[in-house]
Amino acid sequence: MRDALGAVQSVLVLGGGSEIAGAIVDRLVGARCRTVVLAAREPDALDPTLDRLRAAGAATAEAVAFDALDPGSHQATIDAVFDRHGDIDMVIVAFGVLGDQATFDHDPVAAAEAASANYVGAVSASLVVADRFRRQGHGTLLVLSSVAGVRTRADNYVYGSTKAGLDAFAQGLGDALVGTGARVVVVRPGFVHTKMTEGRPPAPFSTTPDAVADAVMAGLAKGREVIWAPPVLVALFTVFRVLPRAVWRRVSAR
Amino acid sequence: MLARPHITEVSGWGRTAPTAADVRRPTSSTELRRALPTRSVRGLLARGLGRGYGDCAQNSGGTVVETTDVDAFTIHDADPADDTVLVTAEAGASIDRLLHALVPQGLFVPVTPGTRYVTVGGAVAADIHGKNHHRKGSWCQHVISLHLQLASGEVVEVGPERDPELFWATAGGMGLTGVVLDATFRCPRIASSRLLVDTDRAADLDEVLALMATGDHAYDYSVAWIDLMAGGKATGRSVLTRGRFATAEEASAATGADPLAYRAGVLAPAPPWVPDGLLNKLTVRAFNELWFRKAPVSRRDELQTIPTFFHPLDMVGGWNRMYGPAGFLQWQFVVPFGSERALRRIVEELSRAGCTSFLAVLKAFGDGDPGPLSFPAAGWTLALDIPTGVRGLGPLLDRLDELVASEGGRVYLAKDSRLRPELVPVMYPRLDAWREVRRRVDPEGRITSDLARRLRL
Numbered sequence: 001m002r003d004a005l006g007a008v009q010s011v012l013v014l015g016g017g018s019e020i021a022g023a024i025v026d027r028l029v030g031a032r033c034r035t036v037v038l039a040a041r042e043p044d045a046l047d048p049t050l051d052r053l054r055a056a057g058a059a060t061a062e063a064v065a066f067d068a069l070d071p072g073s074h075q076a077t078i079d080a081v082f083d084r085h086g087d088i089d090m091v092i093v094a095f096g097v098l099g100d101q102a103t104f105d106h107d108p109v110a111a112a113e114a115a116s117a118n119y120v121g122a123v124s125a126s127l128v129v130a131d132r133f134r135r136q137g138h139g140t141l142l143v144l145s146s147v148a149g150v151r152t153r154a155d156n157y158v159y160g161s162t163k164a165g166l167d168a169f170a171q172g173l174g175d176a177l178v179g180t181g182a183r184v185v186v187v188r189p190g191f192v193h194t195k196m197t198e199g200r201p202p203a204p205f206s207t208t209p210d211a212v213a214d215a216v217m218a219g220l221a222k223g224r225e226v227i228w229a230p231p232v233l234v235a236l237f238t239v240f241r242v243l244p245r246a247v248w249r250r251v252s253a254r
Numbered sequence: 255m256l257a258r259p260h261i262t263e264v265s266g267w268g269r270t271a272p273t274a275a276d277v278r279r280p281t282s283s284t285e286l287r288r289a290l291p292t293r294s295v296r297g298l299l300a301r302g303l304g305r306g307y308g309d310c311a312q313n314s315g316g317t318v319v320e321t322t323d324v325d326a327f328t329i330h331d332a333d334p335a336d337d338t339v340l341v342t343a344e345a346g347a348s349i350d351r352l353l354h355a356l357v358p359q360g361l362f363v364p365v366t367p368g369t370r371y372v373t374v375g376g377a378v379a380a381d382i383h384g385k386n387h388h389r390k391g392s393w394c395q396h397v398i399s400l401h402l403q404l405a406s407g408e409v410v411e412v413g414p415e416r417d418p419e420l421f422w423a424t425a426g427g428m429g430l431t432g433v434v435l436d437a438t439f440r441c442p443r444i445a446s447s448r449l450l451v452d453t454d455r456a457a458d459l460d461e462v463l464a465l466m467a468t469g470d471h472a473y474d475y476s477v478a479w480i481d482l483m484a485g486g487k488a489t490g491r492s493v494l495t496r497g498r499f500a501t502a503e504e505a506s507a508a509t510g511a512d513p514l515a516y517r518a519g520v521l522a523p524a525p526p527w528v529p530d531g532l533l534n535k536l537t538v539r540a541f542n543e544l545w546f547r548k549a550p551v552s553r554r555d556e557l558q559t560i561p562t563f564f565h566p567l568d569m570v571g572g573w574n575r576m577y578g579p580a581g582f583l584q585w586q587f588v589v590p591f592g593s594e595r596a597l598r599r600i601v602e603e604l605s606r607a608g609c610t611s612f613l614a615v616l617k618a619f620g621d622g623d624p625g626p627l628s629f630p631a632a633g634w635t636l637a638l639d640i641p642t643g644v645r646g647l648g649p650l651l652d653r654l655d656e657l658v659a660s661e662g663g664r665v666y667l668a669k670d671s672r673l674r675p676e677l678v679p680v681m682y683p684r685l686d687a688w689r690e691v692r693r694r695v696d697p698e699g700r701i702t703s704d705l706a707r708r709l710r711l
């Protein structure tokens with residue numbers, strides 16, 4: 001169960017290798033979380049992470065196979081986790097690919113695949129989770145969206161558009177779940193230093209997985225529906241969102 | 255009750271962590287009884303007026319049966335020489351309704367919490383305590399029998415002499431042994447509806463503890479309000495109010511012809527929507543300051559009404575909304591007498607953390623009863639409201655829980671919303687005995703709650 005301060009006792013991470021999700025899970029385990037399931041394309045690679053989580057106090061830590069690009073498998077994979085562990089208090093939708101816009105420009109199939117993973121995969125997996133949450137009468141779906149989806153930029157609009165879709169989907173799902181005990185929390189990080197962004201020039205207000213995780217924990221304790229990380233971005237993007245296109249093109253060009 | 259499921263979110267008084275359940279509200283005891291055995295895979299739970307602060311009256315994904323419309327009660331005939339009168343009340347009868355009937359007849363409830371909006375079922379399930387605990391113990395010590403419906407649907411009568419294990423497992427058992435259908439309890443006589451109250455202002459914690467330790471025995475009712483936002487030398491400054499029911503003659507100045515006249519109303523509902531942060535550090539500090547200055551250094555024999563003395567918070571309807579949408583929690587613990595140093599450390603840490611807390615309540619408990627999960631035990635109990643947004647609140651309370659446990663103390667499950675499950679067996683060392691009784695009457699755990707899930711009861 002989730003407690004009054006937003007701490008949960010069990011968590012499933014879809015995209016279990018994500019560094020941002022990893023930092024969040026560390027904090028969850030540090031608080032109350034005793035059951036951790038990491039769902040990833042290569043579950044075996046997560047053994048060291050599982051050992052670390054057990055050492056930190058997780059009574060149950062396991063990894064299962066999960067591919068965002070195979071929506072047909074999501075129902076069975078996610079149901080199995082819920083059936084095996086009983087209540088899952090939180091599910092984190094953490095998978096995602098950034099890709100390279102220059103490559104996408106010449107490889108539409110690769111672009112479509114990124115869209116499939118980031119958006120299509122999230123839609124199908126989230127709907128399976130929502131159904132389980134409805135049945136158990138509670139649950140928090142934490143969706144890692146991105147400021148890139150708040151206003152898309154010319155230099156990563158494929159990625160940005162997948163996050164825009166994901167963000168809109170998550171908000172709609174959250175509204176649809178009102179009254180069911182389940183809720184959706186949308187996280188909008190800015191540039192975060194992880195393997196996803198390795199080698200890319202950092203954007204202003206770039207941050208770390210630990211800082212994002214701290215912001216998430218604070219937001220969960222306060223019952224927020226949207227969490228910006230770092231929090232300053234909410235002010236910045238309130239302005240960015242309403243800039244005329246021509247101005248935005250200049251502001252966002254790098 | 256084959257009606258279509260009525261899925262609704264329910265939460266406790268603190269409005270944190272709501273969960274959804276199929277909420278039923280039977281209108282008769284016959285209908286109430288039909289709820290068990292349940293077919294819901296996530297089980298069933300009884301709920302009263304939802305004044306438990308945390309998740310004790312929630313059952314996510316399962317069935318929740320609200321008893322509030324099953325509220326008939328009978329005041330039994332008694333010999334005028336007896337100093338108590340038996341009352342049998344259905345589970346959903348509230349102390350509010352009982353008082354409206356009892357007080358004009360010269361009777362009171364054996365125990366009342368800080369709000370009169372609790373049901374008899376909730377009073378049993380939390381084995382509630384009041385300002386008279388040092389003298390009269392908790393609610394279930396006044397119960398002579400009750401009807402309990404078990405998970406199987408079977409109805410049993412239990413009492414201190416009749417299946418005492420099950421009776422005491424139900425006292426403070428947070429609804430997890432079965433559904434209380436009704437209870438019969440002793441109500442004391444009163445000669446007026448006024449209390450004769452003495453007030454003492456204490457400059458710090460030492461002073462209030464000393465006043466209570468040396469003087470409580472002379473009063474039927476005693477409680478201190480303590481200002482946790484005061485720091486430094488004023489840490490623990492308090493206002494202690496103690497009293498007893500006045501005789502008809504003593505009360506006559508205030509009551510006129512009818513010494514038992516009783517009126518209790520809600521003066522003002524809290525506005526439906528209050529800006530987040532109305533209760534912030536500044537406003538609360540100012541309120542507490544004012545309240546402390548307003549209290550007399552010492553006043554004797556003041557006549558107060560029942561609502562003023564026992565239920566001041568009930569004067570504002572729905573005040574729990576003032577904490578904003580994120581809600582708040584209440585933390586209440588007891589530590590044994592002799593643990594004053596720990597108590598002081600806790601008060602200091604809370605006041606240093608700057609928790610935006612209206613006055614906290616401090617009281618000296620008398621001995622506990624045999625209920626393995628019953629909260630009260632001889633010692634000091636402190637209760638305070640804290641908004642959930644306070645920085646570092648989780649780790650702070652976790653540390654203080656450890657301290658309470660290491661002193662042989664415990665927190666109150668009816669108010670809990672965040673305890674670490676590992677601490678429950680430490681705080682309630684007879685948890686296993688309680689579990690055994692629960693297994694006997696409900697081997698499959700069909701009666702359950704979010705509290706039970708969270709704390710792995």
Ligand SMILES: Cc1cc2nc3c(=O)[nH]c(=O)nc-3n(C[C@H](O)[C@H](O)[C@H](O)COP(=O)(O)OP(=O)(O)OC[C@H]3O[C@@H](n4cnc5c(N)ncnc54)[C@H](O)[C@@H]3O)c2cc1C
Pocket residue numbers: 267299300301302303304305306307310311321345346366367368369371372373374375376377379380381382383384428429430432433434435567668669703
């Ligand atoms: C302002 C305020 C002041 C308070 N002051 C005090 C105080 O001074 N002392 C004190 O002891 N408590 C106090 N409380 C707590 C309150 O007395 C308890 O939580 C009480 O149990 C609430 O009763 P309820 O009818 O609202 O029950 P609910 O909150 O609806 O339920 C509480 C528990 O009782 C169980 N329950 C309810 N009905 C039944 C039934 N028919 N059969 C079996 N189980 C049942 C529920 O399952 C749940 O576990 C206070 C609460 C508030 C809001």
Ligand SMILES: NC(=O)c1ccc[n+]([C@@H]2O[C@H](COP(=O)([O-])OP(=O)(O)OC[C@H]3O[C@@H](n4cnc5c(N)ncnc54)[C@H](OP(=O)(O)O)[C@@H]3O)[C@@H](O)[C@H]2O)c1
Pocket residue numbers: 014015016017018019020021040041042066067068069093094095096097098117144145146147188189190191192193194195196197
């Ligand atoms: N880093 C940032 O700047 C930033 C900013 C805003 C939002 N975000 C979002 O935050 C989330 C986590 O990102 P991160 O920074 O933690 O990056 P990360 O460490 O690279 O994590 C992304 C994870 O997604 C997984 N993944 C990719 N495709 C998958 C698929 N088809 N099926 C299953 N899993 C798949 C990856 O698995 P493998 O290990 O198998 O590759 C990887 O573990 C992402 O959704 C990202 O878009 C990141």
